[in-house]
Amino acid sequence: LSSAKELIDRALELNPNLANAWANSGWINVWLGNPATAVEQLNHARRLDPLTIMSFSPMAHACYFLDQYDQALDQAQRLLRLNPNNHAALRIAAASAAFAGHADLAAQLAARLQSIDPAFNISRLTEYLGPYQAPELRKYAEGLRLAGLPEV
Numbered sequence: 418l419s420s421a422k423e424l425i426d427r428a429l430e431l432n433p434n435l436a437n438a439w440a441n442s443g444w445i446n447v448w449l450g451n452p453a454t455a456v457e458q459l460n461h462a463r464r465l466d467p468l469t470i471m472s473f474s475p476m477a478h479a480c481y482f483l484d485q486y487d488q489a490l491d492q493a494q495r496l497l498r499l500n501p502n503n504h505a506a507l508r509i510a511a512a513s514a515a516f517a518g519h520a521d522l523a524a525q526l527a528a529r530l531q532s533i534d535p536a537f538n539i540s541r542l543t544e545y546l547g548p549y550q551a552p553e554l555r556k557y558a559e560g561l562r563l564a565g566l567p568e569v
Contacts, residue, residue: 418548421445436466443475447482450550455479470499477509481560482553486517502533504545512560523564530566538567 422445428438439462446455456479459472477492493510496503507530514523530537537545539558549557562568 418445418449422449434465436462436469437471439465440469440471440475443472443479444547447475447478447553448547448549450482450553452479452482456483470496474503474505474509477506477513481509481513481516482556484516486513489513490517490519490522501529504530504534504537507533508545508557508561511564511566512557515560515563515565527561527564527566538569540569 422442425438425442425445428435429442432438439458443455443459443462446452446458455475459476459479462469462472473492473496477489477496480486480489480492490510490513493506493513496506497510500506507526511523511526511530514520514526539561542558542561543554546554546557
């Protein structure tokens with residue numbers, strides 16, 4: 418992650434108008450446990466390219482880790498409207514809905530996730546995710562548990 422951050426920072430020095438670099442920097446900051454910085458970077462990416470969909474998933478994750486569950490759910494649902502079977506969007510939408518108190522929706526999203534990937538379970542979560550820090554990984558797993566996904 419540190420090398421990726423250095424490379425993205427360098428790319429942004431060379432071209433501060435590169436929306437994809439801002440979006441990728443947002444992902445890196447989500448993974449580093451800096452969701453507030455990620456939100457700033459992802460908003461900047463959207464200002465540069467309002468039509469980009471690259472920012473929906475990392476924005477959903479950043480909002481989730483900032484305890485902004487309804488906003489996280491909204492971002493994930495935007496991506497799901499474009500790609501109903503997007504694994505990352507289904508995961509974060511289910512976890513966000515669960516923490517936001519939308520139990521029925523969380524269960525529906527978890528069921529949809531299981532229908533497109535029957536092998537997915539919480540014990541395999543790290544195989545699907547980016548390099549999250551331990552606290553974020555635990556919170557992600559807890560949201561999926563609340564949504565009703567199986568442990569194994």
